[in-house]
Amino acid sequence: MELPLFRHNRPNRVVTFDxxxxxxxxxxxxxxxxxxxxxDVQQAVxxxxxxxxxxxxxxxxxxxxxxxRDLPGPRWLICNCDEMEPGTYKDRVLLEHNPYxxxxxxxxxxxxxxxxxxxxxxxKGYEKAAANLARGIEEAKKAGLLGEHILGSExxxxxxLHLSAGRYICGEETALINALEGKRPNPRSKPPxxxxxxxxxxxxxxxNVETLANVPxxxxxxxxxxxxxxxxxxxxxxxxxxxxxxxxxRACVExxxxxxxxxxxxxxxxxxxxxxxxxxxIPGGASTQFLKPEHWNLPMDYDSVAxxxxxxxxxxxxxxxxxxxxxxxxxxxINFFARESCGWCTPCREGLPYVKEILTRIENGRGEExxxxxxxxxxxxxxxTFCALAPGAMAPLDGxxxxxxxxxxxxxxKKKCPLK
Amino acid sequence: xxxxxxxxxxxxxxxxAITAREAAVDxxxxxxxxxxxxxxxxxxxxxxxxxxxxxxxEELATFYEMIYRRPVGKKVIxxxxxxxCWCADCDKLIQYLKDKLGVGLGGTTxxxxxxxVPCCCMxxxxxxxxxxxxxxxxGRLTPELVDEILEMERKKA
Numbered sequence: 001m002e003l004p005l006f007r008h009n010r011p012n013r014v015v016t017f018d019x020x021x022x023x024x025x026x027x028x029x030x031x032x033x034x035x036x037x038x039x040d041v042q043q044a045v046x047x048x049x050x051x052x053x054x055x056x057x058x059x060x061x062x063x064x065x066x067x068x069r070d071l072p073g074p075r076w077l078i079c080n081c082d083e084m085e086p087g088t089y090k091d092r093v094l095l096e097h098n099p100y101x102x103x104x105x106x107x108x109x110x111x112x113x114x115x116x117x118x119x120x121x122x123x124k125g126y127e128k129a130a131a132n133l134a135r136g137i138e139e140a141k142k143a144g145l146l147g148e149h150i151l152g153s154e155x156x157x158x159x160x161l162h163l164s165a166g167r168y169i170c171g172e173e174t175a176l177i178n179a180l181e182g183k184r185p186n187p188r189s190k191p192p193x194x195x196x197x198x199x200x201x202x203x204x205x206x207x208n209v210e211t212l213a214n215v216p217x218x219x220x221x222x223x224x225x226x227x228x229x230x231x232x233x234x235x236x237x238x239x240x241x242x243x244x245x246x247x248x249x250r251a252c253v254e255x256x257x258x259x260x261x262x263x264x265x266x267x268x269x270x271x272x273x274x275x276x277x278x279x280x281x282i283p284g285g286a287s288t289q290f291l292k293p294e295h296w297n298l299p300m301d302y303d304s305v306a307x308x309x310x311x312x313x314x315x316x317x318x319x320x321x322x323x324x325x326x327x328x329x330x331x332x333x334i335n336f337f338a339r340e341s342c343g344w345c346t347p348c349r350e351g352l353p354y355v356k357e358i359l360t361r362i363e364n365g366r367g368e369e370x371x372x373x374x375x376x377x378x379x380x381x382x383x384x385t386f387c388a389l390a391p392g393a394m395a396p397l398d399g400x401x402x403x404x405x406x407x408x409x410x411x412x413x414k415k416k417c418p419l420k
Numbered sequence: 421x422x423x424x425x426x427x428x429x430x431x432x433x434x435x436x437a438i439t440a441r442e443a444a445v446d447x448x449x450x451x452x453x454x455x456x457x458x459x460x461x462x463x464x465x466x467x468x469x470x471x472x473x474x475x476x477x478e479e480l481a482t483f484y485e486m487i488y489r490r491p492v493g494k495k496v497i498x499x500x501x502x503x504x505c506w507c508a509d510c511d512k513l514i515q516y517l518k519d520k521l522g523v524g525l526g527g528t529t530x531x532x533x534x535x536x537v538p539c540c541c542m543x544x545x546x547x548x549x550x551x552x553x554x555x556x557x558x559g560r561l562t563p564e565l566v567d568e569i570l571e572m573e574r575k576k577a
Contacts, residue, residue: 086502086541093546117438124486125542125552165445166485168540182441182470184479200439244504244545252546286503286541316545318503332506336540342483 003229003238004217005210006254009097014132017139020100026145028216029104032111033151036219041112045215047223049236054080054171054208055285055314056388057302066195067113067203075203077110077118078180079212082164082171084123085285086336088316090240091209093252095129099136103159105215107146110157113205117158121176124166133161168340172387173206174198175342186344187387210240231258235301239312243269245319246276258304262296265319276321280403284313286333287392289399290326310399325419327411330400331359337393348390351382355397362408365416372408376401422454422465430469440471444480448487457488485539493528493535494577495554497521501538504545513549514538516563520570533574 008015008023020026032041046061067075079102083091095102102120110118122130137159140146148156162180164170170179174188177199198204214237218226227236235257241264242252248270255264265271265278272278280290283300289310291298298308305312320329338352355378358371379398382390400408410418422430430447437443447469451462458466458481467474481487488496499517501510514525517536521529528535534553544550547559553573558565 083543084541087504087545088541089543089545092543123543124484125557127555163446163449164484165449165487166539167483179445180442181439182444182480184483242546244548245507250546250548282503318507318545320507324507329503329506332501332503336502340540 003254003256004226005094005101005213005238005240006097008101014096015098015100017100017136017143020098021143024220025100025216026104026140026143028218028220029107029145030151032108032219033153033155038112038114041108041219044218044223045112048218048226049223050211050214050218050226051236051302052208053210053214053239053315055085055287055311057312060207060211063195063207064109064113064205066193067205068196069114071203073202074117074200075113075115076199076205077106077113077115078173078176078199078204078206079106079118079120079209080171080173080176080206081120081122081126081129081209082168082176083126083209083314084166084168084171085287085314085316086333087244087282087318088242088285088314089244090242090252090315092126092129093242094209094213094240095126095132099129099132100140101213101216102209103133103136103140103146105212106159107140107150107157108215108219109205109207109212111155115205116156117160119160119162119180119199121162121164121170121180123164123170127163130161130163137161167342168336169342169387169389172389175387176206177204186342187389189386229256230301231256232299232301232304234303235299239300239315241268241300241315241317243317243319245281245317246273246278246321246324247271247319248273255300258299258301260297260299261291261317264300264317269319272319272321276323279320279322279324280326281320282310282316282318282396284311285316286318286336287311287388287395288313289395290403292403309402311395323419325363325417326400326404326407327359327363328417330396331356331363333396334359334393337389341389345385345387345390347382348385348393351378351390352393354378355382355393359397362411363417365411365414367408367412369412371412372401372405421461422451426450426454427469434469441476444470444472444477445484448477448481448484452487456494457490457492491528493533495533495573496535496537497551497553498537498539498542499551500540500542500544500549502541502545504541505548505550508548510549513551513561513563513566516566517551520566533577534570 175185179185194204253268343349550559
């Protein structure tokens with residue numbers, strides 16, 4: 001069956017507006033505006049089982065349903081394209097090949113939610129994606145598919161780009177809202193959740209690029225079709241997996257939800273690099289726990305990966321081989337989170353540099369038995385923060401202590417990194 | 421002092437925003453492009469344009485990775501040191517860049533051409549190790565390729 005996200009892609013260039021239209025693009029929008037109520041669109045997304053593709057995996061239709069319909073004043077939709085989760089590059093690949101699915105998906109989401117003005121929040125470094133979107137928005141407006149009186153209806157929807165200046169925490173939805181307002185992007189305390197009080201205190205939905213880009217295909221083909229794309233009965237749709245690390249072909253591919261880890265690495269990526277043996281991987285960006293060789297046949301879907309003790313996350317798979325020291329890999333991840341901590345909450349601001357110091361000590365052969373206990377305490381206590389950055393940072397550390405404690409101990413006992 | 425034309429275009433940007441400070445990042449970026457970095461003068465000018473205090477601009481300016489509150493070289497090299505680039509030996513690459521340019525992280529070359537800073541994941545994980553020079557991304561770096569890129573970027577400047 002044809003998967004929805006990459007089907008318009010050309011090998012080395014962006015698809016044109018005309019090509020996208022010829023291949024059925026914007027037919028979902030025409031269908032919605034000619035015979036579906038906003039509630040019908042929302043119901044289709046709810047029934048499709050679409051879950052947030054940015055990392056948290058929350059049901060998109062449910063998220064939309066939290067927006068109160070009876071409050072006066074504007075409500076907002078924001079597309080989160082602050083893709084800075086290490087190992088994740090799927091949204092860039094999608095938008096560099098096709099900005100139109102996102103534009104159409106956002107227009108449909110605005111229609112469903114009663115939003116008149118939406119934003120796409122784009123990270124620094126994604127200028128090519130931003131240029132594609134800016135051009136696509138103009139083309140859609142000219143064709144009467146966006147802007148004033150869409151397809152001759154009474155609905156008007158405006159879509160604006162916000163080009164950020166680089167900071168991981170802006171991908172956290174309440175930090176992103178502050179950033180968009182021009183405030184220092186510290187996360188906000190929740191509740192109230194953005195669906196009630198978000199951008200300029202109005203009801204706000206924040207969705208990932210890939211999530212919104214799925215909406216046109218759901219509206220065009222129906223919820224049952226979307227569900228049927230997945231290989232496992234509980235799953236729905238396809239997923240963009242972007243693979244990096246020790247594989248032969250580091251690729252960003254669209255595969256049905258429920259494709260096994262082995263089929264992604266062994267199939268789409270051509271297997272491990274010459275002479276390298278699979279040791280572990282991080283399945284969904286930096287803030288997920290390790291998967292091991294025993295998970296080779298694990299279906300990559302939200303629930304099955306969660307059952308295996310990790311998270312599907314963003315679909316950014318980072319593959320490690322037997323030559324990689326996982327203490328050093330975890331140290332690299334913690335270093336990232338320590339640097340990107342916004343400093344708002346004490347456990348995150350103070351705890352992450354401390355964890356970094358301990359891991360550095362262990363990696364350099366100066367670790368002590370007590371260090372493992374101290375690290376475990378941090379895994380437990382760094383949960384007490386406003387946002388998910390510190391708990392996310394603790395996920396790979398928790399995984400290291402759970403699955404590779406022997407490797408950590410070997411560092412301490414031998415007083416050196418066994419792989420150096 | 422910024423030229424009148426830049427001032428007018430920034431005023432228009434601020435006027436088109438839903439609230440003035442929504443345009444803060446755009447204004448800081450434009451001023452940075454003009455001065456080469458976000459100078460104290462630029463912070464005050466941004467504040468005046470946005471209807472904020474210089475302190476409010478400062479708390480934004482210091483937050484973002486790509487806003488420079490200190491003088492930088494003509495082109496800033498952001499070299500990624502996140503996990504996918506670590507898998508591709510970015511530690512060695514960063515050492516090569518330091519040796520080649522004769523600077524430490526955060527340092528600017530003697531001729532004022534390049535400033536070298538580490539950065540977080542660039543979304544180029546499929547083409548690691550990666551860096552950007554003056555905003556242009558480069559991937560699959562080797563020492564030879566780095567030599568070529570630096571020479572080319574130096575000529576283009």
